[in-house]
Amino acid sequence: MVSKSRQASLFDSASAGMVADAFDAARLTQARLRRGMSKQELADKLGVSPAAIGYYEAGINAPRPDHLGQLANILGYPVEFFAAGRPHARLDASMAHFRSLRSTRVGQRAKAIALVEQLWELTYALELRVELPFADVPMMAARSAGGSVEPEEAASELRKRWNIPRGPFRHLVRTMELHGIVVSLFSFAGDDVARVDAFSTSKLPRPLVVLAPDRANDIYRHRFTAAHELGHLVLHRDVAPGDLEQEREADRFAAEVLTPASEIERELSPRLRIPSLEESGRMWGVSVDCLIRRSRELGMVSEVSARRAYQRLQQLRGAGLLNPEPISRFPGEVPTLLKSAYELAEQHGLTIKQLARDLAWPVSQVRELLGEASIRPVLRLV
Structure with missing residues (x-):
């Protein structure tokens, strides 16, 4: 026998x-x-x-x-x-926008691209069973990409198209998912790819954005980064990784989509008082840094005044008086699209093991990309 x-x-x-x-x-x-x-x-x-x-x-x-x-x-x-x-997405680093590209090594970008390929494969496998929201991301080419649209115009138009009411843009990540963008909050903690801040691509059948909380697990930085990547998807269909002009345009888009100039200027004052800025930041879902920069962009303060405000801000942070707020406290900014799609398919008989077999992945990787892995920091005793 x-x-x-x-x-x-x-x-x-x-x-x-x-x-x-x-x-x-x-x-x-x-x-x-x-x-x-x-x-x-x-x-x-x-x-x-x-x-x-x-x-x-x-x-x-x-x-x-x-x-x-x-x-x-x-x-x-x-x-x-x-x-x-099996279906296989084929990407290379020239097909994705990388935030902080200059500090991201070639090997790190390649690893991140492999992650995006597999994220799309998981999305495809789920779409065979569940109808995901239609990908509604208008293409409005920026001047740097041969178009005629200023980033601020594109941001204003997007808010209208997505029916975002006046005032703060609430639940940014959830809204992106409702309009068909696959967003993943993926931790590279303890990995040499921890320099990767965020990246996105529109070169697949569905736009994808990956946000990494490792460099700064702070809700305000997280929201601005998500808005920055959304700006790339709207403005820059032709990717130019590391192009400074495209990065500046994505920042301008993010600032306008989160804090429209016609509305935020009423909240700002020529006197850059940190407590007042902090209160406004909580209401609008942006950092004090962002509001200082916005005040400068709108011509309400001088460069010298803005620099002094930044210095005061750093002193307060250094003294532990201004601490970041973790992303996990804000459900509307934590991606749920793929996890919700799986849970719906599960009600109709799909199991994690079956999905893993279809993808030929280990079960742990399926759970990780579904967003079931914890983004909480890991306690290490030394």
């Missing part, structure tokens, strides 16, 4: 052999980048040369069945993940 462990071994070998015949080179690249590994690191763990990994990823050679099993173990995916036949 063949033992159960021996039966499992025979099954795994047969499975690896079939996958080797249908090997998808792009899947290996995606898995390696998702795990943040270089070709050299993967080669060392597998016991082959970096050139061999390069041949696998270029589709010149396919890994042997025994190597496929090892790759699956090293990278943390089922062997079936490396087989062709």
